[in-house]
Amino acid sequence: MISLEMKAPIQGLVTNDLCKIRKVSTPLLSPASDDLVYHVSVTDIAENDRYDLMILFSADSAKRTVVGRGNAHSWSPDGKELLYENESGALLIYTLQTATSRFLTQRDDSSYFFNHLADKNCIWSPDARHIAYISADISNTNPENDDIRVIDDLLYKSKGGWGRPVYADHSYTHIYLVPAAGGPPVILTPGACNEHSITWAPDSRYIAFISNRSARPDNIQQSDVWKIDIQTQMITQLTEHAGLAYQPKWSPDGNHIAFLAVAGSFGTNDSTAEDTHIALISSHGENFRYLTKSLDRRIEHVRWHPSGNYIYFTAGDRGDTSIYRVSIDTEEIEVVQGGAGCISEFSLDARGEDMVFVKSDTDHPAELFKTKNQGAIVEQFTHENTDWLEIKTLQKAETFWFQSFDGTSVQGWLMPPVDFDQTKHYPLILLIHGGPHNMFGHDFDERMHLLSQAGYAVVYINPRGSHGYGQAFSNGTLANWGGNDYQDLMAGVDFVLNKNPWLNAEQLGVTGQSYGGYMTNWTITQTSRFKAAVTDGGLSNLVSFAGTSLYHSLMESEFGGRAYDHFDLLWQCSPLRNVAWATTPTLILHGETDNEVPFSQAEEMYVALKKRGVETKLVQYKGEGHGWRPDLKPNNNADLNERMIQWFDTYIKIAAT
Structure with a gap:
C-alpha cells in the first residue's frame, strides 16, 4: 500500500498577516554604555489601532524592558536616564536604576505642517542641566466663533487623518527650556515665527534651529539655520541662502554645524526634485560649503562621528540605501555599511567604532542590526517578525536593467507569484511608486507580497524622477509629469514581458499610490493595454490640485513657477484632460480627510470615468488621510488591500476565463 503524504499549501502574505508585522525603528544608543532603546510599531486588532512600544535593552543583563507606549527622544549625558514622550504628549524621564518615570512637562503639538524633514525634537543639554524641546503655543488656537473659519494664510490645512485636525491651528511652534531636575519651562523664542529641528552646542549655551x-x-x-543664546535669548541668523535647510547637527568640538540643504528658488513642503546634500558652516555662520555634491545622491540622517572628523549619513543608490561617511577636511566619501537592502536609520556608539541600524529587504520587514569589531561583524539584533515569517513563503524580487525609449538605462524589479511554476502563465501587475521622487528598491513592501500570494507577478520600476540615480535623473519629471517617466514604465513592462515567457501579456494590471496613483490615472488615459487599474490617493487634475492641496508649492517646484503662470502646462499633464480615451475598469481608493491629495481629485476622476461609461468604483475611507501610512487604521488597511485584489481578480483573472 502506498502512503500519500499531504503537503500543506504554500502561502505567502495575506491581509490577515498585516496586523502581525512589527515595525522596528528609531534606535538610540546610550552615550555612556551599550544600552539601547528602540521602537516597535504594533497593531492592536481589538482597538483597530497601531502604537509604538519603547523597548529598552540593558547591555549588562541582556534584558529587554518595555518602557511604555510613546516616543523616546534623548539619553541623559551620563546614560542613566531617558527622556521620552507618552501618547498624551507628556515628557517624562525614565531612570534606569529604579525603572521608574517622573513627569517633566507637557508638550503641545501644532497641526501646522512645515515639511517632511522638520523635526519636532526634544534633547538633553550636554551639561545635563536642561532639556530643550519643541512645543506649540496653544494660547492662540481657540477661534472666536467655532461656526466661522476665517482664513488669511496659505498653509491653512493640516495633513489630516485619524487623530489629526483637517485644518491647521493658529499656534506657533517654539523652543522651550526646562530644568532636567524639574521646574517650570521657559519659552526661548516667543513671537510670530515657527522654529523646529534643534541641536545643542557642546558648551550648552547655544541652540541652533531651523526657521522660515x-x-x-x-x-x-x-x-x-539660526542660533539662540540661552542666557541672553539673542537670536542670530547663521545662513542666508535660497532654498531650504533641514536638521542641523552641532559638531562635537563646537566649531561647525552640519545640516541638509537644497538650493532651489522654488521650495516646497513636499519632496523636491533637488537632492538634499550636507552643508557645513562654522558655528558663527561663516564658510558655507557643501560636502557631498560629489556623491550625486540624496542624503539623509546626518550624524557626527565623536571625533568630529567625519559625518555619517544615509543615501539611496540604485535601489539600496547604505550608510556613508564624509571627511570634513578632504570631502572624501566612503561606504560604511552597505549591500543589498535598505537602511533607514542608525545610531553610532559613544566611541564611534560601532553602530546599530534598521534594515529591510524585499522579503524581510525592517529589523535592527548591530555591528561589532569596528563594523567587521554584523549581527541581527531583533527578530520581531521571525516566528510568523517562518511559516510563510515570500518571494524575493530580482532586479533588472533595460534601455528605455531614448537609450536611458532604467532599473526595475520583478517578483514572481508565490506558487510560481515556469511552465504556467501568470498575470502581471505594474506597481508605481509615489513622490514623484521616491525610490523603489530592496525594501519590504506589503502590496507586492499580497499580490504575489494572490497569484500575480509584480513589476516595479524606478522611472525618471526617482532618486538614487543622480540629480539629472531625479530632474526627469520637471515640467513633464506623465512624459518620459510614463515611457520608462511602458518600456519596462515590455522588457519583462519579452524576457519572461511565463508572463501573460493579455492579463495586465496597474496600480499606485499618490504620484503612483497619478501615474495610474495617466496610464489608463494613454493606453488600453491594462485590463484593470487601482488608483490609491491619486491626482487627476493638476490645476485644481495646485489650489486645494497642502502641497500647492509642489506644483511651483516641479513646474518652475506660480501655478497661475503655468495652467496650460498643468492641464496638459493632467489625466483628466485625456479621460475620454480611458476604457480600463478602475477602482479609486481615497481617504476622506486627505489634504495632501484632496478627495476632490478622486471625485473628479470618478465622475469623468463614470460619465465616460467606464467600469469604475470610488471607495472613501472615513477619517483617513493620505495613503499607505503607518497610521492607516488596521481594518481599513485590510479592506483597501482586499478590494485591490478583488478588483484585479474580477477584471483580469475572471474576465479572461
Whole structure:
C-alpha cells in the first residue's frame, strides 16, 4: 500500500498577516554604555489601532524592558536616564536604576505642517542641566466663533487623518527650556515665527534651529539655520541662502554645524526634485560649503562621528540605501555599511567604532542590526517578525536593467507569484511608486507580497524622477509629469514581458499610490493595454490640485513657477484632460480627510470615468488621510488591500476565463 503524504499549501502574505508585522525603528544608543532603546510599531486588532512600544535593552543583563507606549527622544549625558514622550504628549524621564518615570512637562503639538524633514525634537543639554524641546503655543488656537473659519494664510490645512485636525491651528511652534531636575519651562523664542529641528552646542549655551522668517513664510518655502543664546535669548541668523535647510547637527568640538540643504528658488513642503546634500558652516555662520555634491545622491540622517572628523549619513543608490561617511577636511566619501537592502536609520556608539541600524529587504520587514569589531561583524539584533515569517513563503524580487525609449538605462524589479511554476502563465501587475521622487528598491513592501500570494507577478520600476540615480535623473519629471517617466514604465513592462515567457501579456494590471496613483490615472488615459487599474490617493487634475492641496508649492517646484503662470502646462499633464480615451475598469481608493491629495481629485476622476461609461468604483475611507501610512487604521488597511485584489481578480483573472 502506498502512503500519500499531504503537503500543506504554500502561502505567502495575506491581509490577515498585516496586523502581525512589527515595525522596528528609531534606535538610540546610550552615550555612556551599550544600552539601547528602540521602537516597535504594533497593531492592536481589538482597538483597530497601531502604537509604538519603547523597548529598552540593558547591555549588562541582556534584558529587554518595555518602557511604555510613546516616543523616546534623548539619553541623559551620563546614560542613566531617558527622556521620552507618552501618547498624551507628556515628557517624562525614565531612570534606569529604579525603572521608574517622573513627569517633566507637557508638550503641545501644532497641526501646522512645515515639511517632511522638520523635526519636532526634544534633547538633553550636554551639561545635563536642561532639556530643550519643541512645543506649540496653544494660547492662540481657540477661534472666536467655532461656526466661522476665517482664513488669511496659505498653509491653512493640516495633513489630516485619524487623530489629526483637517485644518491647521493658529499656534506657533517654539523652543522651550526646562530644568532636567524639574521646574517650570521657559519659552526661548516667543513671537510670530515657527522654529523646529534643534541641536545643542557642546558648551550648552547655544541652540541652533531651523526657521522660515521670511516676510511671507506660507508663500515662500525657504528656511535657514539660526542660533539662540540661552542666557541672553539673542537670536542670530547663521545662513542666508535660497532654498531650504533641514536638521542641523552641532559638531562635537563646537566649531561647525552640519545640516541638509537644497538650493532651489522654488521650495516646497513636499519632496523636491533637488537632492538634499550636507552643508557645513562654522558655528558663527561663516564658510558655507557643501560636502557631498560629489556623491550625486540624496542624503539623509546626518550624524557626527565623536571625533568630529567625519559625518555619517544615509543615501539611496540604485535601489539600496547604505550608510556613508564624509571627511570634513578632504570631502572624501566612503561606504560604511552597505549591500543589498535598505537602511533607514542608525545610531553610532559613544566611541564611534560601532553602530546599530534598521534594515529591510524585499522579503524581510525592517529589523535592527548591530555591528561589532569596528563594523567587521554584523549581527541581527531583533527578530520581531521571525516566528510568523517562518511559516510563510515570500518571494524575493530580482532586479533588472533595460534601455528605455531614448537609450536611458532604467532599473526595475520583478517578483514572481508565490506558487510560481515556469511552465504556467501568470498575470502581471505594474506597481508605481509615489513622490514623484521616491525610490523603489530592496525594501519590504506589503502590496507586492499580497499580490504575489494572490497569484500575480509584480513589476516595479524606478522611472525618471526617482532618486538614487543622480540629480539629472531625479530632474526627469520637471515640467513633464506623465512624459518620459510614463515611457520608462511602458518600456519596462515590455522588457519583462519579452524576457519572461511565463508572463501573460493579455492579463495586465496597474496600480499606485499618490504620484503612483497619478501615474495610474495617466496610464489608463494613454493606453488600453491594462485590463484593470487601482488608483490609491491619486491626482487627476493638476490645476485644481495646485489650489486645494497642502502641497500647492509642489506644483511651483516641479513646474518652475506660480501655478497661475503655468495652467496650460498643468492641464496638459493632467489625466483628466485625456479621460475620454480611458476604457480600463478602475477602482479609486481615497481617504476622506486627505489634504495632501484632496478627495476632490478622486471625485473628479470618478465622475469623468463614470460619465465616460467606464467600469469604475470610488471607495472613501472615513477619517483617513493620505495613503499607505503607518497610521492607516488596521481594518481599513485590510479592506483597501482586499478590494485591490478583488478588483484585479474580477477584471483580469475572471474576465479572461
